[in-house]
Amino acid sequence: MVPKPVGPYSLFKFGGDIVFLSGQIGDVGVKDIVHQTRSALENIKAILSSIGLELNDVIK
Structure with a gap:
């Protein structure tokens, strides 16, 4: 499920x-950094x- 933006x-x-993706x-x-990292990556995916x-389509 695509996350809803928290702002305009x-x-x-x-x-x-x-x-270009917005920050996630x-x-x-x-407070668990592992959970937060996984959550942000799931949002990006x-x-x-x-x-x-x-x-695999992402470049740095």
């Missing part, structure tokens, strides 16, 4: 052949999946 911004934006965070209120991409 887009989760992603196309710039030609490149997609883990679950608010959870869901956003990518919604536009037909996957983590």
Whole structure:
């Protein structure tokens, strides 16, 4: 499930052949860094999946 933005911004934006994702965070209120990291990555995967991409398509 694609996360809802917590503010007035887009989760992603196309710039030609490149997609830019907004910053993602883990679950608010959870102090476990492992859980927060997994949560943020799941958010990223869901956003990518919604536009037909996957983590293998990500560049640094």
